Amino acid sequence: MPAEPLDPVALRVAARSQRKSMGRLTRLVRASMSLVWQAGPRSFVALASLQVVSAIALALQVLAVQWVLSAVLADDLRADFSSVLAPVTLLAVLSATGAVAGALQSQLQRLLGEMVARTMWTRVLRVATGVDLRHFESPEFYDHLNRVQTNAVARPYQVTQGVLSMAGAGAAGVGLSIALASVSPLLLVLVLVGGVPLLLTSRRESRLEFAFSVGQTPVLRERAYLAMIQTGREEAQEVRAFGLGSWLGERFDALYDRYLGDLRRHAVRRTLLSLVGQLGSAVVLGGTLLFLVWLVARGTIDVAGAGAAIIAIRMLASQVQSVFRGVQLIFESGLFLDDLDAFLAMGAPALEGTSGPQAPSGFDTIRVDDVRFRYPGAEVEALRGIDLEVHAGEIVALVGENGSGKTTLAKLLAGLYRPDGGRIEWDGTDTTTFAPASLRERVSVTFQDFVRYAFSATENITVGRAGAESSPDEVRAAARAAGAEQLLDDLPQGFATRLSRLFTGGTDLSGGQWQRVALARSFFRDAPLVILDEPTAALDPRAEHELFATLRDVLDGRTALFISHRFSTVRGADRIFVLEGGRVVEQGTHAELMSARGLYADLYRLQADTDVAGGPAQA
Template sequence: MTTGAAARARKRSHGPRHRQDMVAGPDPLFGPGLRIAHEKDRDTAGGGPAALWRLPVLVGMTARLGWRADRWGLLAVAAGQLASAAATTVTYLTTQRLLTGMFSAGPAGRKVEMLTSVLVVMVVAMMVRGLSGALTTGASGRLGPRISRSAHTALLERAAEVELARMEDPAFHNLLLAAQRGADATRRVTERVVGLSGGLMAIVAAVAVLATMDALLVPLLLLTLVPQAWGMARTVGARHASITRWMELTRQLDQLSMLLTHRESAEEVRVHRMGRFLLHHYRRLAMHSEQEQARLARREACVKMIAGAVSGAAGAYAYGLLAFLVATGRMSFAVAGTAAFAIRSSSMSLTSLVMQTQTIHEDAMYIADWRRACTRADESAIPSPGARLPGDPEVISTHRLCFTYPGARRPALDGVDVRVRRGEVVAFVGENGSGKSTLAKLLAGLYVPSEGAVLWDGVPTNLVDRRDLFDRISLVSQDFVQWPFTARMNVAVGRADRPLDERLLRRAAAAMGAEPVVARLDDGWDTLLAREFWGGTNLSGGQWQRLGLARAWYRDAPVLVVDEPTSALDPTAEIEIFDRIMELAGRGRTVILITHRLASVARADRIYVLDGGVVVEQGTHDRLLRSDGVYAAMYRAQAAQYEAAG
C-alpha cells in the first residue's frame, strides 16, 4: 500500500465524525498518561438549545443544596426577589401614569395633585426595591458559604468511604477534581442565581406590564432574548466540553506546579538542577491549553458576533415599530414611552441575565460533575453493613486468591494460598513488585479479591462489615502518612474515633522508642510537625518511623500489619524494633510482616516467598535455608553484602 493510500485508509478508518487525540504519541514525561479524549467534532455537545432546558435542573440542584444548608436564608433570598419584582412592576406602571398625566389635558392644579400621588408611589416602590436588594444581598452572603461547605462535606464524606482500588482509578480522580470545582462553584452559583433571578423578575415584570398595555408589545421584547440565549448556550457548551476533555492535562500541569513548589521535592529540584527541566515541560504542556483557549475564544467571538448582529437588528425593529405605531395614531405617546422604557430597562436586565446565565451554566455543569462524583462514590463505597465478626480472628487465610489492579493487564496476585494464625508472626518476602504489599492489603480488607477469597475465621472479607474488620487492624504502611499535625496527634490518630488517652499515648511512645524523639522537640508533644506552617518543624525518616510505629501500638488492635517498618532505622534500632514487634505477638497479637531484610524475619513463625504474584516457597527460616531455593539464595546474597561491608 502506498503512503497516500495508507493515509486515506487511516482517514477512512477514523471517519470524519471523530477527532484525533490532540497530542500525538506518548508524552516524554507522562507516557500514555497524557490523554485527550476522543470527542465528536461537535464540541458543543451538551450545549445548544438543550443547555437552556437543562439550566432550570442545574439551578434547582443548587436550590436543594441551599434548602438543606440554610432554608431560612434561601426563603429570605426568595422573599427579597419577589418584593423587588413587585416594586419593579409598580415602577413600570407608575411610569405610564406619570407620562399619561404629563401629556394629558386638564387644569394644572389637578395635574400636579395627580402627579404628586404617582411620584409618592414611585418613590415608595424604589425604596422597597432598595430594601429588598439589601435583604437579598445579606441573605445570599450567608447562604453561599453554607452551600459550599455542605457540598464539600458531602463529597469528602463519600470520598473517605470509597474502595481503595477505586481511588487508584485515574478516571475517578479526574471526576473528583471536577467535583471539587463543582463544590466551589456552588457558592458562585448561589450568588449569581440571585442576580439572575433579579434580572428575570425584571423581565417578567416588563412582560406583564407590556401585556396589560398591548399584547403585541410582548413579542418585541422577546425578540432580543432569543439570539443572546442561543449564543450563550453555544459558548458554554463548547467551553465545558473542552474542559472535560482536557482534565487529564490540567491534573498534570498541577502536578508539575506542585513539584516545583513543594518541600518534599525541593532538595532534588535544586541539587539535580531540575527547575529549568520542569519549567520547560510545564510551558510545553501549557501551550496545549493556550491553543485550546485561543480556539475557544475565536469560536466564541464568531458566535457573539452573530448573536449581537441579530439582537441589534431585533432591537432596531422593536423601536422602529413603536415609532410607526405612534406616528399612525395606533398607540398613545404615553404607552409607547412606557413600552420603550420597559424594553430599554429589560434589555439591560437581559444583558445582565445572559451574562449571569452563561457563568451559572458553566458552573452548574461542574455542579453536575459534583453530583455524578457523589453518585459514583456511593456506588463504589465500601459495603455496609455486612456480617459482623464474632471476635478477634483466630485464622486469616486465602483460597486461590487473585487480584488485578484497575486498568492493569496482568494480575498482581495469581492463585495465592496463605494462612495466618492468632499470635503468629508471618512474613512475606520477595523482590520488589512480587505482590507482598498487595497481599497484605487484601488480608486487611483494603482490597476485594478479583477471584478467590480472603477468609477471616472462614468468613469472606467481601461479605464482612469491613468497618468492623478495620477496627481490628493496625497498619504501618511503607509510605505511612506524616500528618501535618502536632506530635501528639500524629500518634493519637491511630484511634481517632476515641477520646485521647494520654496514658496509652505515653506507653505507645515508650514501647516503640519514640520518647527520645519527642523529648528533643522544642514543645514536646505539642510541637507541630510541618515545617511549611509557622512554628513547625520536621523529623528525620527514622524519627518519623518511630512515631508511625507508636501510632500502630496506640491503636491497640489484634492484627498488626507492618510494611518495611525499619527501612529508615539504623541496625541497632532495627533490632530493637523487631524485638518489640515479636513481644506483641507473644501477647496474642497477630503480626503480618513485610520486609526486604531477611535477617529480621529469622524468628518469624512462617515465611512466604512471593515471585510474580505467586507463592513459590513457604516455611520457617531454617527449613527454607535447608531447601536451598529462592529464599536461601536471597539470604546468602544479603549476608555476603554484610560480610563484604564488614
C-alpha cells in the same frame, strides 16, 4: 469490582445526547433548590424575598416614570409645581429600594454560595475517602475528581442562581408585560420574540463549555502537579540539588501556553455564538422601537405613554434576556451536575460497607486460598494463586524481590482491596462477607510510605484509632512501645508539638524518628492483626535490634505480619513466606529455608555478602 469513571469521549457523547426538555429542566431545578435549601434555608428565603422586592420595585418604576412624564407635560405645571413632587418621590424611593435590595442580594449570594460549597465539599470528600482503593489506580478517576473539584462543586448554587434570576426576571416581567400590553399588545409580542435568538445559541454554548472542561482536565492536573513540585517542601531539596527549577518552569510554561491557546479558541467560539444571539435579539429590539415610533407618529400613543413604553421595552428586554440566560446557566451547569452525580454514586458502595456482618474481634487462623489480583489497567496479575495460613499470635514475615507481590498481599489482608479470585478467610468465613469497614478496624497497617500528618505528635499517634476516646497514658504507652516516648517528650511542646514546619510553632523529625511515630500509630490501634511494611527501613541497626527484641512483648499475643528486605530482621519470625512473581514459592523457619537452599537462601547469602563488602544493603 467498582465501576470505572466515564472517559472524556463518553462524557462528550453524553453531553451531546442531553436535550433541553422541560422534564430535565424541572429535575435540575428541583435537585439544586433542594441542595441549596439544605445548605442554608434562612439565607435562601431571604434571597428569594429580595428577588421579589426587586422585581416589584422594577415594575413599579415604569408606572412611576409614566406618572412623572404626565406631570411634567401637564399644562398647569408652572402654576402648580407641587404636582410633580409625589411621582418624583415615588420614583426615587423605588430606585433606592432596588439598589438596596441589590446590595443585600450580593452579600447573601456570597454567603449562600459558601454554604452550598461546604455541603458539596463534604459529600465529595466523603466519597474520595471512602471509595474502593482500586479507583486510585486509575487516571480517569483522578480526572473525574479534578473536574468535580474545579467545576461541579459550585454548580448546584449556580443552578439556583439561575432559578432565582429567572424567578426575579419573571416576576418583574409580569408587571412590565402588563404595563406594555396596555400600550400595545404587539409591542409585548415583539419583545418576547427578541429572546429567541439567545435561546437558540445557549445550548451550543453549554456543550462547548462542558467539552472544554472535560478536554482540559488532564492538562490542568499536570500543571497543578508541576506547581506542587516547585513549591513542595519535600521536593525542594531535590529540585535544588539537581537544578530542576528552569526545566520544571519551562514544562509549566509550555502547559500553560497550551491551555491559554485552547482557552483563546474556546473564548472566540463562545463569543461568536453569543454575538449571534445578541445581534439577533438587538435586531428584534430595534424593530420593536421603530414600531413604537410609528405608533407615536400615527398618534396612537401620546408622548408620556411613549416614554414609559420605551423604558418598559428596555427593561422587559433585559428581563427576557435574564430568563434565557438563567435557562442557559441551568442547562450548562446540568452537564456538570450529571458528572457530579456519577462521582457521588461511587460512594454508594462505601456507605454499604458499613452494613453487613461485623468482623469478629479476633481469629484463630487466617487462610489465603488461591488468591488472585490484578491492578486496573495492568496486563499481568500482581498475585497469581497465593496460598498461605497465619495463626493467632504468630509473627510471620513476607520476603521476596521487588514486584513479587508482598505489599499487594498485605493490602488484601488489610481489607483495602478485594481479591479478583480465591478467598481470604478468618476461621473459615470469607472476609468479603464482613462489612468492609469492620474488617479494616480489626487490622493495623503501617506502610513503608506512611503519611506524615502536619498535626501534633499526639494526633499523629491517635489517628491510628481516630474518633475513639483515648487517654494520655494510652498514647504514651504506644509511643513507648515504638521507642518514641523520649524523643517526643524532648520536643518544644512535648506531645503537643506540631510535627511540621509548614505551620507556626511546628518542628520536623528525622526519617527514623518519623518511623517510630508511625509504629506508635499502629500499636495504638490495638488490632488483632498488625501489618508492618518495612517497619525498620529508616531505623539504625541498634534501633532495629531493640524494636524486634521487644516486638513479642509489645504485640502481647496479637498476630503480626511484616514485610522486610532486611533478612536479619526476619530470622526471628515464626514462619517466613517467600514470594516470587505473585506466588508463594517457599515457606518455613529461617533454618528450614536455609537448609532447603532455595530462593530464600540465595537472597540471604547475597545480602550477607553485600553487607560484608559494602555495608547494609537496602532495596
